Amino acid sequence: MKKNIFLTVFTLWLSVILLTGLFATAVAGQIMIGGLMDTTGVTSDVGKDYALGMSDALKCINEQGGVNGRKIKYIWFDYGYRILNAIEKFKKLRRLECVAIMGWGTGDTEALSPSANKHKIPYLSGSYSAHLTVPKKTPYNLFFSSDYSTNARACITAWFDRKWPKHPDYGKRKPRFACCYHFAHPYCNAPIRAIKDQARLLGFVTGEDVSISLSSVDARSQVIALKKIKPDLIWHGNTTISVSATIRDARAFGLRSDHIVNIWGFDENLPRLAGKAAEGVMGATPCAFFGQDYKNMDKVVASAKKYNPAIPRKKRTIRTVQAWCAALLLWEAMKRAENAGDLTGPGIMKKGFETMRNFDIGLGASPITFTSSDHRPTTGSLVQEWRNGGFHEVERVDLKKRWPDKWANEWLGW
Template sequence: MMKRLLTIAGAVMLLLPACKGESGGTDGKNDKGAGAAEAKKETAKDISLGVLADLTGATADVSRPYNEGMLAYIDNLNSSGGVKGRKINAMSEDYAYKVPAAEEKYKKYVQAGVIAIEGWGTGDSEALRGKVKGDQLPFMSASYAEVLTDPAQSPYNFVVAPTYSDQIRVALDRIAAESPNAKVAVFHHDSPFGNAPIEDGEKWVKERGYKLGYKTYAMKTGSTDFVGLLQQAKDQGATFIVTQNVSSPAATVARDLAAQKLNMKMVCLNWCSDELFIKLAGQAAEGHWMVQPFTPPSVPKPGHDTVRAYCKAKNIDLEAKGLHFVQGWYTMHIMAKGLEKTLGDGKELTGTNLRAALETMEAVDTGGVIGPVKFSAESHRGATASGVYKVEGGKMVEVAAAVTPKK
């Protein structure tokens, strides 16, 4: 009986490898061959991007719709096949506008193998400049600080819109044309974002030979009013307040101006030139100016059509989301165009190849929303023209389109 059992066991052992091979199991070749290769192939189909968002921090009022616009663009793109048949997998997390948190998220994204980063603020964008250079990861953000446009200093940073410095130049040009001897107070967020255009604005006044007075005032985060700063601006003799801040504090300034019955006109730059500022300031917003690179949905352009169609299909109120939703949408669109060129050129999707694609691709036409956006190996400044708007009847009314700093 023992001899018979051993004979049966041996036969079974001989059959097992053959059965594993036929069923795609784990014999020597199949273990590390077709199964593993197929898994790698499946993973390679997705394009991983890292996204930094301020959803709970100091700039969350404008960062949330911007982030939603980026993710909506990805959803829309993926539903139509992605980039050359490859879908984008976006890892989007809140860093609450805190640079150390942004650095931690960045490490996480690098370890996950992302091909590029979509950042947010000036503080995190500048803090990560050296890291993205070392890791060779293209980095776009909603910061338009001028230092990020120079490939010699920031070789992997790309700026899709006119810089804050270009925006303040446009503002000062307009003020000088309206009132050549005006005194200008610059109210700014007390951060790298707020400080970004300050020196360049002062230099512009001197370079252009303007007779404008120019003085800057830091706006303390969390302030419930800015009556004290307005009193200092009044003492300066200011009749214009250029504002480099987000919507909520800018609206507080507008309300304080109205309450104090001060004869000063605000000129908001990018991040307070929006529908939220008008909503929060109410009647106090009337008559103030805005320098805004991205065209709001209330001023229809052909580039809004695709965004509007997506929002209609998803039951999203585009007017309620506002221009920052569109801003996020088209920032991601420009990144996607770089990815498309890389793959279209038959190149492996690496950070260095993506950088080269962004630098050499044709100008991106956004249907009048911004741009056209064009980078080069010499400059990562994608666009220089902003729109100029005035608040009338509770809306942003376009005064002039595609305005660049005077030469």
């Protein structure tokens, strides 16, 4: 009898220990992913929606089983585009043993690039600066989108092919070109060298660039300066708020130019803020706009509604979709690394990202390839135009196809 009692007590005790152990294993099996976002700083007009989209995406990925059955624990911080804050949070994420970090802008990406590379932590950012695409220099930096330089080259080319031949002066003179951006900001000035190169390649006459603050809502003096150049085409390198102000003031002051805009200035808010002045504005889009009919968009829209029910649909933009693209890309890389039994930073990079060849994440993004010598994810860009109350495809420009030698031998990294 005594023996039986002890056996029963022992069995119960063992069950408790086993259950506790299983729970601990489940928690230990989580994959830690970090996030550095800007929901309050100088790029928060586009950063907040990106941060929400990232959180939605990783929650949805967990609902679909996570990484081969292992759940993702996503810890993110708003660093407010304050670099010191980003550095401190990066250290925190390292302590939490994050295997990858979803970063944000050029500021944090540039500042943290040496650390991410030293500690071999894949750093997927919303900064699509071309100089992050050379694995020899920055092996752990990457992004899903065509880079800023590719985008600008694609936009200039699409305008030159499609719009310039319809201009009354076509064949009589060379087209005039100018750039309008916040000179001192690394996001804005990152593709300038490539832009000037592309303008030269296509035979533009380039005027003096005009600087405008990222936070400006009044661009009258800049428009007056641009009127002296009379550009046929202006490239805008800021984010949506100041781009909308510039385009609106350009129309108000009778500046008859066409406009092409870098990724972070071309979204659903541009026509809302610029009104009629947004008609005909073109931009390179790394993926579809929120709600456009593409593969996986149903998940994006459903998750936005589920996880942020208080935010109306009209406030969700392409930024949500961009974040999703980054999350889906990391998900695929982690699954590949996990299958190879190496879910570490180097494993995710070498056995995950760098094994991708024309990988399709859906959402209107171009197929993605990474190799150990080239981190340019795509070879071109989809150019879209705001026309008659909607975004419409102008052309998917493939730079590699059009200038294969330059693409292979000259353009990597800038």
